[in-house]
Amino acid sequence: xxxxxxxxxxxxxxxxxxxxxxxxxxxxxxxxxxxxxxxxxxxxxxxxxxxxxxxxxxxxxxxxxxxxxxxxxxxxxxxxxxxxxxxxxxxxxxxxxxxxxxxxxxxxxxxxxxxxxxxxxxxxxxxxxxxxxxxxxxxxxxxxxxxxxxxxxxxxxxxxxxxxxxxxxxxxxxxxxxxxxxxxxxxxxxxxxxxxxxxxxxxxxxxxxxxxxxxxxxxxxxxxxxxxxxxxxxxxxxxxxxxxxxxxxxxxxxxxxxxxxxxxxxxxxxxxxxxxxxxxxxxxxxxxxxx
Ligand SMILES: [Zn+2]
Numbered sequence: 001x002x003x004x005x006x007x008x009x010x011x012x013x014x015x016x017x018x019x020x021x022x023x024x025x026x027x028x029x030x031x032x033x034x035x036x037x038x039x040x041x042x043x044x045x046x047x048x049x050x051x052x053x054x055x056x057x058x059x060x061x062x063x064x065x066x067x068x069x070x071x072x073x074x075x076x077x078x079x080x081x082x083x084x085x086x087x088x089x090x091x092x093x094x095x096x097x098x099x100x101x102x103x104x105x106x107x108x109x110x111x112x113x114x115x116x117x118x119x120x121x122x123x124x125x126x127x128x129x130x131x132x133x134x135x136x137x138x139x140x141x142x143x144x145x146x147x148x149x150x151x152x153x154x155x156x157x158x159x160x161x162x163x164x165x166x167x168x169x170x171x172x173x174x175x176x177x178x179x180x181x182x183x184x185x186x187x188x189x190x191x192x193x194x195x196x197x198x199x200x201x202x203x204x205x206x207x208x209x210x211x212x213x214x215x216x217x218x219x220x221x222x223x224x225x226x227x228x229x230x231x232x233x234x235x236x237x238x239x240x241x242x243x244x245x246x247x248x249x250x251x252x253x254x255x256x257x258x259x260x261x262x263x264x265x266x267x268x269x270x271x272x273x274x275x276x277x278x279x280x281x282x283x284x285x286x287x288x289x290x291x
Contacts, residue, residue, distance in 0.1 A: 001013055001014065001015060001016055001038065001043045001046050001047065002014040002016060003047075003050065004202070006024070006157070006159055006194060006196065006202065007154070007157040007159060007193075007194075008134075008157075009026060009027045009028070009133060009134070009135060010024065010025070010026050010135070010154055010157060010159060011024065011025050011027075011050075011055075012024050012196055012202060013025075013038060013043075013047045013050075014201075015038050015039060015040060015043050016043075017039075017040045017043065018038070018039040018040055018043075018070060019039070019070065019199050019254055019255065019257055020199045020200050020201075020254055020255055021036075021038055021039050021070045021071070021198065021199050022036070022038075022196060022197065022198060022199060022200075023035060023036040023037055023038050023044075023047060023071075023074075024036070024161050024196055025047070025051050025055070025059075026132050026133075026135050026137065026154060027051070027055050027057050027132070027133065028057070028132040028133025028134075028135070029057075029133055030057065031057050031058050031059070031060035031061075031132070032051055032055065032057045032058070032059050032060065032132070033059075033060065033061045033062075033063065033130060033132045033137065034047075034051070034059050034061070034062045034063070034078065034081070035062075035063045035065065035152055035161045036062075036063070036064060036065050036071040036072075036074075036161075036163065036198070037062065037071065037072065037073065037074020037075060037077070037078075038070075038074055039069065039070035039071075039073065039074075040110065041073075041074070041077065041110060041111070041113055041114065042110070044073075044074030044077050045077060047074075048077055048078065058080065059078045059080070059081045060080075060081060060082065061081060061082050061083075061084055061130065061132075062075055062078055062081045062082075062083045062084070063083075063084045063085065063130075063137075063139065063150075063152055064083060064084070064085040064089055064119060065085075065149060065150055065151070065152070065161065065162070065163025065164070065165075065198060066085075066086075066089055066145065066146045066148050066149045066150070066163050066164060067085070067088075067089045067090075067092040067093045067096070067097065067146065067148055068146065068164070068174075069097075069100055069101075069104070071163065071164075071198065072089075072093065072097075072117075073101070073111075073114050075116075075117035076113070076114060076115040076116075076117045082120045082121060083117060083118065083119040083120050083121070084119060084120070084121045084122070084123075084128070084130070084139070085119035085121075085122055085148070085150065086122060086123065086124070086141060086148040086149070086150050087122040087123065087124050087148075088147050088148035089119055089122070089148035089150075090118055090119045090122050091148075092146075092147075092148055093116065093118050093119070094118065097116045097118075098116055101114055101115070101116055123139070125141070126140070127139060127140045128140075134156065135154055135155070135156055135157070136154075136155040136156065137152050137153065137154060137155070138152070138153040138155055139151070139152050139153075140153075142162060142163070142165035142183045142186070142187070143165075143175065143176070143179045143180075143183060144165060144170075144172065144175045144176055144177075144178075144179035144180025144181070144182070144183040144184070145163070145164040145165050145167070145170070145171055145172065145174070145175045145180060145198075146164070146174045146175050147175065147176075149163055149164065149165045149175075149183070150163065151163065151165055151187070153190070157193060157194075158190075158191060158192050158193040158194075159192070159193055159194045159196060160187065160190065160192050160194070160195050160196065161196045162187060162195055162196065162197055162198060163198040164197075164198035164199065165180070165183050165184070165187070165198070166184065166187060166195055166197045166198070166203075166211075166215070167197055167198060167199055167200060167215075167254075168197065168199065168200040168201075168249075168253040168254055168258065169218070169244075169249055169253050169254060169258045169261050169262065170184070170215050170218055170219055170265075171261050171264075171265060172219070172265055172268065172269070173264050173265060173268040177219055177222075177223060177269065180219065181216060181219050181220075184212055184215050184216055184219075185212070185216065187212065188208065188209070188212035192205065192208060193205050195208060195211070199254055200253070200254060214248060214249070217247075217248050218247050218248050218249050221246070221247035221248055222242070222247055222262075222265055222266060222269060223269065225239065225242040225246075225247065225266070226239060226242075226266060226269040226270050226273055227273065229242070229266075229270060230270060230273040230274060235270055235273075235274065236270070239266045239267065239270055242266060244258060244259055244262040247262070249262065
């Protein structure tokens with residue numbers, strides 16, 4: 001596990017085992033707020049030891065940026081903590097969480113100790129503020145990667161923890177391309193010092209504009225490529241030809257996972273395009289909103 005100090009009382013952790021997934025902690029004099037947990041139990045436990053033993057504060061709150069396993073399965077290692085999330089996160093964990101945990105228990109013994117722990121406090125619209133020591137955290141909805149996505153702004157430092165709403169390669173298989181584009185644009189206008197992505201490295205102030213542009217261009221490129229492919233006789237073969245570089249991204253992103261995620265993005269978009277195309281042939285193939 002990698003660890004870095006982002007600003008005063010703000011730390012970042014990154015997995016060296018699973019997909020460069022990240023987590024964070026903001027500490028006050030008495031207690032700390034954790035943002036997401038890591039996918040592998042051993043790494044979440046190492047993060048907990050660092051907070052409790054080296055920073056010498058207990059974890060009072062955990063904020064889950066969204067319901068996906070790689071961000072929430074460590075909740076169970078903080079039995080005294082109150083979990084905060086979007087209300088859709090709680091609903092999705094109820095409907096999908098238990099079955100995926102049971103599947104993981106069978107697949108790999110390292111997940112044996114994982115138990116589903118649902119959010120205790122949830123919110124829907126607007127913002128939720130949480131004060132920890134000298135820092136004000138502002139939680140707000142950033143959907144698109146998944147419907148329940150939230151981001152957490154450390155107001156004093158202009159540091160934004162985005163969960164998977166911002167990634168080295170946008171991923172929309174469980175989300176919505178248009179919603180994610182709106183979210184990314186909104187993040188780009190926030191005047192941030194750092195973006196802490198749900199996977200990958202921290203984006204510094206001078207890199208933010210390029211990262212925003214590149215992600216928006218990628219989403220536009222895959223939408224265009226899938227629209228074109230959907231009109232072909234054999235759309236599956238047509239999307240197989242759309243490589244990640246032609247959409248402005250590199251396959252080395254996310255420890256080499258990027259190519260696979262790119263393929264899944266294309267297949268998910270094509271599925272949507274073909275379903276919508278068959279039921280309502282006169283509408284836009286991707287049902288996208290006109291801006
Ligand atoms: Zn993730």
